[in-house]
Amino acid sequence: MxxxxxxxxxxxxxxxxxxxxxxxxxxxxxxxxxxxxxxxxxxxxxxxxxxxxxxxxxxxxxxxxxxxxxxxxxxxxxxxxxxxxxxxxxxSQLTVNSFSSFANLWLGGRIGGFQLSHPDLAVRLTVEDRINDFARDDIDVAVRGGLGDWPGLHAQLLMRSLFAPMASPAYVADHGPFDTPEQIAAGRLLSPQDRWWATWFAAVGLTALPPPAPGIRFDSQSVEGSAALAGQGIALLNPVYWDEAVREGRLVQLFPATYSGSSLWVVCREHQRNQAKIKAFRDWAVAEAERGPWGEAVRAAPQLDDLHASILPGSGRSPLASKLA
Known part of the structure; x- marks a missing residue:
């Protein structure tokens, strides 16, 4: 040849x-x-x-x-x-990747607004609960949970990950009250072996807990939240995702939210950080996160001591003392 x-x-x-x-x-x-x-x-x-x-x-x-x-x-x-x-x-095409809970409970209900504001851009949302390789999986931008320290990637803080115990009004009426961490610990916890329960109880000052009782373990927050809505027990949920259900009275937030120590980030390859379509999505996502009653709380720069901070919507950080009194 x-x-x-x-x-x-x-x-x-x-x-x-x-x-x-x-x-x-x-x-x-x-x-x-x-x-x-x-x-x-x-x-x-x-x-x-x-x-x-x-x-x-x-x-x-x-x-x-x-x-x-x-x-x-x-x-x-x-x-x-x-x-x-x-x-x-x-x-003319943007591929966004997200893990399932965030895609189902936050991004999926909003991303249509982004596409409408960029009518010449075709938007594709892929959902996977694994860390994707940008080159292999043909992804432009992703939403990831963690500390924002991925080598070779540019990470823009989107929101801090918060969590709070929630239950349906019917469950609270039948099995409450749940005014103290001890009362919550005695309730039927959904995914009781989840490590975030131990973290939340420690954050509110309750560390002497018996081993968690056997129970149902959910791998998806969307499924766990559905179980709480159905009155099956108390779920530890991100109040940002479930704000509408709380405002509508379908869920009751039993205690102020606590910062989990992790955050969500809009991530792309470092050399593509200023690409027009990626920058447009990043700016839009950050603006969306700043809107609503949780904007101040979720967009505050993460600090290590925030792990034990109690957070209420619209008020940033607030002490637990009044709740515990």
Missing amino acids: SSLPSLAAIRVFEAAARLENFSRAAEELGMSQAAVSYQIRTLEQALGVSLFRREKGRVMLSAEAADLSVQTSAAFATLRDAFDRLRDEDA
Whole structure:
């Protein structure tokens, strides 16, 4: 199988043949005229033919090179068209990845507004509960939970992860009251072995707890919240996700929310952080997080001592003393 000559030399030949001028070819390609002459000589040696005639200070295509010039220009035009189409397609489609709870309970109900404000952008939302590889999975931007310290990625704080015990009004009426952490601990906890229960009880000053009783373990907050809505017990939920259910009286938040020590971040590859479509989504998501009664609480910069802070909607941090009194 015959091999192509140097692609760099072919590129120089295409420009020089099209312009019939080595100086203008050098200017177009951003190189010196000497470098253009060198690449042409290299190509002529590889092919064993003269590609240009030099007459009176100018260069002209040789008869042997005329057909090659036409085909080379056509080939480069085809390549340019292919790359232009790829750039246009990439710029007109945004792929967002999220874990299921956030997608189902927050992002899914809002992302249509983003697309409506960017009608020329096709938006695709993928949902997976694993850490995705941006290159392998063809993702533009993702929402991740953690500390925001992923190598090679740019992470913009979206919101702090909060949690609070919640139950249906019927469950509270039948099994309450739940005015103290001890009373909550004695209730039917959903996912009782979840480590966040121990973290929440420690945050409100209750550390001497018996081993958790056997119970149902839910791997999805959306399913656990549905169980709480159905009156099956007390769930530890993110009040940002369930704000509407609380405001409508379908759930009761039994205690102020506590910062989990983790946060949600809008993440993309570092070199793509200023890409227009990614920046547009990031700015929109942050603005959405700042709206509503939880905006101040969820957008405050995470601090380590916030783990034991009690948070009420619209008030940022507030002490637990009044609740515990």
